[in-house]
Amino acid sequence: MSPQPATTGRPAVAPEEGVAAIETYAAPRSLAEAVALLRTGEATILAGGTDLMPQSKTGRARFQRMLMNVRHVPELRGIRGTQDCVRFGALTTITELLDSALVKNRFNALWQAADHFASEQLRNAATIGGNICNASPAGDTLVPLLVFDARVELTSEVNGAAARRTLPLAEFFVGPGRTQRRATELLTAVEVPLPPDGFFSEFYKFGTRPALDISAIAIGFGAVRDGQRLRQVRVAFGAVAPTPIRAAKTEAALASQPLPAAIEPALAAAAADIHPISDIRASAWYRRELVRNVLRRMLNNVTQN
């Protein structure tokens, strides 16, 4: 689920330009096979399909000559925790996030985002890797993943061998629907460091209804509480800039003095961190009002609890 420009209602693509553009269908059974097929960079990658299929119908996504279904690649599955990090395979579905005790206990904001994600059917199919590669400014899991300092793992074939690189999620997004992923790369996993002890997190998503809605704004917040002092503060916003963003000024304001004195400076800082636009979901003015009011409410709750 992602925002896209309003259409006039005419399908932008006739079927022959959509699915019919696909010449080859591939369903690799291993990561090595998958990255080998990606060598030429001329494949459309299919995971959950919940963004790709509707986007291909409206013409926003164009199919490459090869459609590569990565759902049978075992290396892309599973949630695995090590001592200091959790690795989410790119094919981890939103339902799997919701069902994970580890996510619920340690990554509350991510669990809340999964809980507010679209609908049951879409949660069953949509994947965390797909949500990241779709790079919507309003992508539900992206805001909490930014709060948790997630890194993405990209794999490609170099000289006949799989080569990996990782980069911080905050650097991965370039613009709406655009990322640092090269056409020859497959996003294979998201690595999330285990937050420090005492770290708590919250996610807020604003839409006009509780289900099946795209955020007009989203806020992720996390910190370690030390009396009325917040340490390791992390704030992220969705749908208020061309990409989901970490809010550096807001974080600095919250770290600089104890609650509740930090709240009003943090709200002023947040206003400088965000760059919302007006679209059919909300005006820029309303998005600013929401960020201020909702962030204030979240911080008041933190102060009082």
Added chain:
Amino acid sequence: MDAMEKPKYDGSLIGKRIPKMDAPEKASGKTRYIHDIDLPGQLHAKILRSSEVHARIVAIDTGAARALPGVHAVITAADVPWQRPIGVAKDHLPLKGDRVRSPRDEIAAVAAESEDIAAAAVKLIKVEYEPLPIVATAEDSLKPGAALLHGEDLIVTGPDGKREVVHKASHDNVAMTFNYGQGDIPNGEAESVVVVEDVFRLHYVTHCCMGVSGVIAEFDASENLLLYSNTQVPFLHKREFAELLGMDPGRIRIIQPPIGGGFGSKLDIYPFEPIAIYLAKITHRPVKLIFSREEEFMASPTRQPVLLKMRSGCRSDGRLTFRDVETVHDNGAYTSWGATTPFVMMQTISSLYRVPNCNYRTRAIYTNNPYAGSFRGYGNLQATFAVEAHMDKLAEAIGMDPLEFRLINAQDPGEVTPQGMHFKSCGFKDCLQTAASRSDYQAKFSAARGKWNDGNPVKRGVGMASMLHVGGGAKIYPSDGCGTIIKMDDFAHITLITGASEIGQGSETVLAQLACEELGLPLSAVTVVNNDTDVKPWDVGVHASRTTFIAGNSALGAARKAKAKILAAAASKFGRPAERLDLREGCVIDKATGEKLIEIGKLIRSLHFSDKAELVMTTFYYEPPSHKQDKEFRGDVSAAYAWATQVVEIEVDTETGIVKLLKVIGAHDVGRVLNRLGIEGQIEGGVVMGQGYALTEDLIVENGVIRNPNFRDYKLVTAPEIPEIDVSFIETMDGEGPQGAKGVGEAPAICVAAAVANAIYNATGVRITALPFTPENVYRALHSNSQPPTWIAAA
């Protein structure tokens, strides 16, 4: 016989909770909608719509499309020079040859072997346009010098070459006007201690039927036309299609497959239907045309957007003195039923409450926007929104409790209003009191007002609104009747052939109940046939909440005739007077003793197979005792009137603008409950439709273009937001209604938005006069960042 399953008898069927007869098929996915029907040799059609909002068509090139393999026909207006206009004002040619007035406009159509080929061919058609100025709002349309949408006579040429003006030019963009008056406004004003005035703006919404529009057209070898159609009014459309095509109406047969939602959207003929027929005629093949969901949003009708200015006054004792209303309706580019919604609006304005002096003036204005049709409530949601806002405002202005204020002005049974409506049964005051007491309205109303300045950003409030709607048909045609044929076979199985159409409202079940109740048979003993104009007797169609009342009385009449025939036969067979006999539990019984004389099936067999062989087959035509209105819109247009009051409880988050509908407490005067399960479902569904109109649904039209033609951005209410719904039935046992029942189909959707507006005021002290109450709209209003709607300067 012993091995056979015996039917079960559960006593009276009236008022029971009876599952709809079509529920098992629908729930198990077995229902065959029009989408599931494929005829041998069938072609698939697609329409090319305009890429411009308002333009002259300079040239159309269909060469490449015609050359595409698999394409059987490509048509433009030039291929059907004999086409005639559709719609209420006949201002709309199905295929546009020289000019487009909206992005939905049909320029060409393709019939091909498959949908994909048809879609590919449509893309190959090239159209050259010369843009014209866009008339984006009714306000712009009324400005001096505005581009004229229909500034020239619409002339068609018959097959004989004769030219005929079918629609007169409009030189001011006014499509239709209505003026109604009663009493004398200055007198009413003079008597008033308080006068309030507001401008209300009601927005665009559309029906969102789960089944998208579609049709299959086929000509047989003798040139008879068969249509599989989702129409709500098959007999009216049969005649209209005949006029369009220059055919004998008797040669048109309409079959209605189960319809995936109507709600008024299928009351008119739309261009896709004649276009499919033209293609079938040209290709000599069955042609199927089914909309995509985006097309459904773009090219199906909308509820009429209205700008409404209202002034109302009352005396210090609370009695209403006058109401003065003027409206401008955005008609869109062509005229459909939306332009005629003032018929219903004026009833609410003049007669929901007693108001001695009343004026209502309205104009429907052409624009380049989507054109408005009929939609559940037919203007009543818009009128009720304004009237009920003023009931609260006037009550507040004179310091009176809003419930008491309404009770002072509410109609009573026996009232004949200045508009001529005669309220023979009227449970309005019961509705008001029941809804108020079940919701604890007065206490909650006062409590909420006391908390406006308590510092809590989340507010609660209650709001009340009531409605009046036709409940016994609406005589807008010379006849408002319906025919029924009942055929009983030799096993006492009834085939109930009704003129009425089923569009999901549950009419089949209610008609079956009424017939079975009369004939002492269980529901399993009936088959309802209701979807073929070659089989069923005449009926006006599904509109005006009329089916239970009109078709119900018709079914009852036919059943009574069948019963009389059976009892007469039993009387002669058993030598007892017919008056002593009755039908119960599948048998003829003696009323006095309860003795079962004979099974009905056995009696019928003895009739069939005797030397005086006779069938039990009856017909009945019911015409309600209502009257067409005169030219001043006076007349008792319905045989009964339905009433309802709804109280809503809401929560408003003033920091986000989110309004949550927590509970709806409704009291509905339905005459009598026939199928309790069915009527609960109908009311709950209507409440949710009203909730969508109030809170979430908004068809965003900018410069003639719909910006959200999909369910992602057009927000229907989903399951988690549906509030607790508490419905009480006020059973006034209408003297003319079947078993006392009145119509209820539209009623539940009508008051919700009006009640929510009153509740937002009760919660926050802010009166919002423009719909919808989406979070940003509400937030802006609460934080003084929006202007209330203003009246059109040019008007």
